[in-house]
Amino acid sequence: xxxxxxxxxxxxxxxxxxxxxxxxxxxxxxxxxxxxxxxxxxxxxxxxxxxxxxxxxxxxxxxxxxxxxxxxxxxxxxxxxxxxxxxxxxxxxxxxxxxxxxxxxxxxxxxxxxxxxxxxxxxxxxxxxxxxxxxxxxxxxxxxxxxxxxxxxxxxxxxxxxxxxxxxxxxxxxxxxxxxxxxxxxxxxxxxxxxxxxxxxxxxxxxxxxxxxxxxxxxxxxxxxxxxxxxxxxxxxxxxxxxxxxxxxxxxxxxxxxxxxxxxxxxxxxxxxxxxxxxxxxxxxxxxxxxxxxxxxxxxxxxxxxxxxxxxxxxxxx
Amino acid sequence: xxxxxxxxxxxxxxxxxxxxxxxxxxxxxxxxxxxxxxxxxxxxxxxxxxxxxxxxxxxxxxxxxxxxxxxxxxxxxxxxxxxxxxxxxxxxxxxxxxxxxxxxxxxxxxxxxxxxxxxxxxxxxxxxxxxxxxxxxxxxxxxxxxxxxxxxxxxxxxxxxxxxxxxxxxxxxxxxxxxxxxxxxxxxxxxxxxxxxxxxxxxxxxxxxxxxxxxxxxxxxxxxxxxxxxxxxxxxxxxxxxxxxxxxxxxxxxxxxxxxxxxxxxxxxxxxxxxxxxxxxxxxxxxxxxxxxxxxxxxxxxxxxxxxxxxxx
Numbered sequence: 001x002x003x004x005x006x007x008x009x010x011x012x013x014x015x016x017x018x019x020x021x022x023x024x025x026x027x028x029x030x031x032x033x034x035x036x037x038x039x040x041x042x043x044x045x046x047x048x049x050x051x052x053x054x055x056x057x058x059x060x061x062x063x064x065x066x067x068x069x070x071x072x073x074x075x076x077x078x079x080x081x082x083x084x085x086x087x088x089x090x091x092x093x094x095x096x097x098x099x100x101x102x103x104x105x106x107x108x109x110x111x112x113x114x115x116x117x118x119x120x121x122x123x124x125x126x127x128x129x130x131x132x133x134x135x136x137x138x139x140x141x142x143x144x145x146x147x148x149x150x151x152x153x154x155x156x157x158x159x160x161x162x163x164x165x166x167x168x169x170x171x172x173x174x175x176x177x178x179x180x181x182x183x184x185x186x187x188x189x190x191x192x193x194x195x196x197x198x199x200x201x202x203x204x205x206x207x208x209x210x211x212x213x214x215x216x217x218x219x220x221x222x223x224x225x226x227x228x229x230x231x232x233x234x235x236x237x238x239x240x241x242x243x244x245x246x247x248x249x250x251x252x253x254x255x256x257x258x259x260x261x262x263x264x265x266x267x268x269x270x271x272x273x274x275x276x277x278x279x280x281x282x283x284x285x286x287x288x289x290x291x292x293x294x295x296x297x298x299x300x301x302x303x304x305x306x307x308x309x310x311x312x313x314x315x316x317x318x
Numbered sequence: 319x320x321x322x323x324x325x326x327x328x329x330x331x332x333x334x335x336x337x338x339x340x341x342x343x344x345x346x347x348x349x350x351x352x353x354x355x356x357x358x359x360x361x362x363x364x365x366x367x368x369x370x371x372x373x374x375x376x377x378x379x380x381x382x383x384x385x386x387x388x389x390x391x392x393x394x395x396x397x398x399x400x401x402x403x404x405x406x407x408x409x410x411x412x413x414x415x416x417x418x419x420x421x422x423x424x425x426x427x428x429x430x431x432x433x434x435x436x437x438x439x440x441x442x443x444x445x446x447x448x449x450x451x452x453x454x455x456x457x458x459x460x461x462x463x464x465x466x467x468x469x470x471x472x473x474x475x476x477x478x479x480x481x482x483x484x485x486x487x488x489x490x491x492x493x494x495x496x497x498x499x500x501x502x503x504x505x506x507x508x509x510x511x512x513x514x515x516x517x518x519x520x521x522x523x524x525x526x527x528x529x530x531x532x533x534x535x536x537x538x539x540x541x542x543x544x545x546x547x548x549x550x551x552x553x554x555x556x557x558x559x560x561x562x563x564x565x566x567x568x569x570x571x572x573x574x575x576x577x578x579x580x581x582x583x584x585x586x587x588x589x590x591x592x593x594x595x596x597x598x599x600x601x602x603x604x605x606x607x608x609x610x611x612x613x614x615x616x617x618x619x620x621x622x623x624x625x626x627x628x629x630x631x
Contacts, residue, residue: 120331124338127559127608129567132601139589139597140349216466220571223468224586243472243575250476257469264464 015276022273028266035082046073047080048231056248066249068241077238078255085234086263088149089214093207095153096214100160101203107161108168119165125158130217133158138226148227152217156210163206164199171198201278205271212267219260235260324620332613336606343602344388347594348381354594358401375401397599402591407599410584415603417496418569418580424500425507425565433508434554437515438547444520455516462509467568471502471575499576503568507561514557519550552623559612566604 016022040047046063051071058066065074107118125133130152137151171177177194185193219236221227228234235256242253347354355372356363363371372378376387391398397407440455478484478498522528523546531545570582577583581600588596 120334121338121342124335124342124605124609127335127563127612128605129563129608131567132570132604135570135585135589136346136597136601139592139594140346142351143590212464216464220466220468224571224574226586226589239469239472246472246476253472257472260466261461261464261469265461268460268464 012277016273021269022276025266025269025273028262029270032082032086032263032266035079036086037083038079039083040080043076043079044073047076048072056245056252058249059251065251065255068238068249068252069245074242074249074252074255077233078235078259081234081238081256082259084228084232085215085218085236085259086211088145088218088228088234089152089211091149092152092214092218093156093210095150096156096160096210097203097207099153099157100162101164101199103157103161104164105168107165108172119162122158122162122165126162130155130213131220134217134221135224135226138221143226143229145228145232148218148221151221151226152214155217156214160203160206160210163202167199167202168195171195205275205278208271208274209268212264212271215260215263215267219256321620325617328613328616332609335609339602339605339609340389340392341385343598343605344385346601347598348384350592350594354401354592397602398595400593400596402593402596407595410596411581411599411603414579414581414584416580417578418573418582420493420496421499421503421569421573421578421580422562422565424496425504425568426562428500428504429508429511429561429565432504433511434515434551436508436512437554438519438542438550440512440516441519441523441550442542444516445523456513459509459513463506463513465506467503467506467571468575470505471499471572474498474502475575495576495578499569499572499578502572502575503565506568507564510564511554511557511561515550515554518554519546522546522550525549552619555615555619555622558615558618559608562611562615563608566608 017026049072051067053071054060054063054067055071056067056069057063057071060066063073063075065078067073068077103118103122107115110118128136133155134148134151137154138147141147141150171194174194177190180190180194215235218227219234219239222234222236223240225240228237230237238256239253239260242249242251242256245252353368353372355375355377356368358375359368359371376384379387388398395408397411399406400410403410436459440459444452444455475498528546531541536545569580570585572578573580573582574586581604585597585600588594588600
């Protein structure tokens with residue numbers, strides 16, 4: 001490994017953009033952010049104006065992607081739904097991160113008995129899978145956007161709690177931490193300087209991937225009729241409508257479907273790129289994506305792949 | 319000796335998880351805000367009617383008493399009674415479990431038939447094909463894994479049932495009606511399996527014993543068939559439990575698309591109408607199934623790969 005004299009942030013950025021997927025993901029997420037910032041109102045009134053004379057039309061000059069069952073423009077509607085879809089997903093992930101940090105942190109700090117009990121409960125909840133868990137939570141908190149956000153938040157909490165737990169207990173036994181204690185760094189100092197830093201980095205990476213999965217989970221709930229209710233709309237709800245008119249205008253279902261899939265993919269790739277950026281070991285590793293990985297222990301498992309394995313049962317390929 | 323210890327530890331854990339499941343499903347109904355008795359009796363029912371409903375459902379008893387009843391009912395194999403139809407939950411489940419079980423079995427078979435060969439071929443081709451193939455494989459399976467179940471289901475309906483008119487799209491009357499839903503729930507986990515199998519196979523290929531086997535100039539069939547694949551498969555086997563859970567979750571969504579009268583559709587409908595005993599019963603059943611399958615997978619894994627015995631105890 002060659003040492004460079006560049007500033008750390010520059011080397012971080014270098015690692016982030018080292019692979020084409022990093023650039024691609026960053027661009028896609030930027031576009032999504034702009035769409036969300038423009039908001040539901042930024043794409044013209046066609047998103048919500050009903051026009052029954054032109055209902056369920058295919059692609060025309062006036063409506064590039066056609067219209068839905070009530071004559072609303074599919075393109076405008078899809079773009080307008082970006083903010084709702086992303087904001088709901090972000091809120092759900094925020095709930096999961098906060099609750100997961102609290103539960104995981106507390107478990108890591110408590111005695112062996114509580115630990116074992118907590119791990120058992122978390123394992124039980126995780127064995128349900130996120131959709132099933134979310135459906136059960138909706139049954140408790142009620143149908144609708146609020147219920148769906150809480151449901152997805154709760155459904156994602158066990159994996160975040162478990163991730164925090166293993167992360168914190170992993171850091172706690174490191175030698176440098178014991179050394180810090182020996183030289184008299186206070187408990188709070190240990191927490192803020194070593195534990196928090198380590199947890200925050202990994203949490204951010206897992207968070208990106210989780211937002212993408214939350215978009216999918218949220219749209220699944222909307223699709224089942226348990227999530228957001230008309231007249232509000234997100235991609236999942238648009239899909240439910242679009243599927244009903246699939247034969248008249250397939251774009252009504254395809255447009256939100258493509259957005260959901262692309263968002264999920266972009267955010268998980270962003271997570272991978274961020275994992276490369278926060279891991280100094282990988283800073284000077286130039287594009288490895290395209291090469292068959294020689295397994296050296298340091299570079300073999302990035303924080304990202306470890307994280308992804310915990311959160312979604314998916315494994316990020318080398 | 320190791321085995322005895324392993325089985326003891328594993329079954330203790332299984333019992334603990336099952337107990338946690340029972341407590342959680344019990345608490346679920348009691349976390350619902352509002353008075354279930356009033357919800358069932360109707361908003362304009364008289365106070366007396368509500369009181370009677372409450373009594374019939376046993377809701378006037380204290381929480382520990384209700385839990386005691388829940389557990390004693392469970393020990394007799396009874397899951398309670400539907401709020402809405404007054405039918406026993408056991409009957410509801412017995413009525414609906416067929417299509418879901420069929421879907422789960424078909425799905426699991428498809429995951430193995432699609433995922434494992436795809437991963438193995440992927441690994442072999444990565445060795446010979448190099449970069450372009452690796453990127454293509456990662457992107458392809460990545461996209462496959464990113465598509466939600468209900469989308470796959472919708473596309474399949476469109477292609478097979480509308481465009482080509484090959485297979486039935488709704489119901490569960492015939493065996494062929496299970497084909498499309500099974501493909502829909504299996505594709506996503508199959509992509510995950512393919513990715514994992516490929517990575518593990520490549521890992522095995524890096525091991526010293528693989529290099530030793532290679533240096534013996536074995537035929538490709540012997541080399542891969544005897545030395546590489548079996549070793550790659552054992553570590554993949556550990557994922558069976560996770561896959562089964564994702565299959566069950568997928569079934570809940572996919573049944574809805576295909577209007578299959580299974581546990582998933584019943585669960586969603588019961589959530590919408592607030593029929594909590596049915597939600598409770600189905601959740602408990604699905605949960606127990608997933609947990610037990612997980613435990614069995616661990617035991618099977620230990621039989622195939624005794625090294626895991628060390629880690630467990």
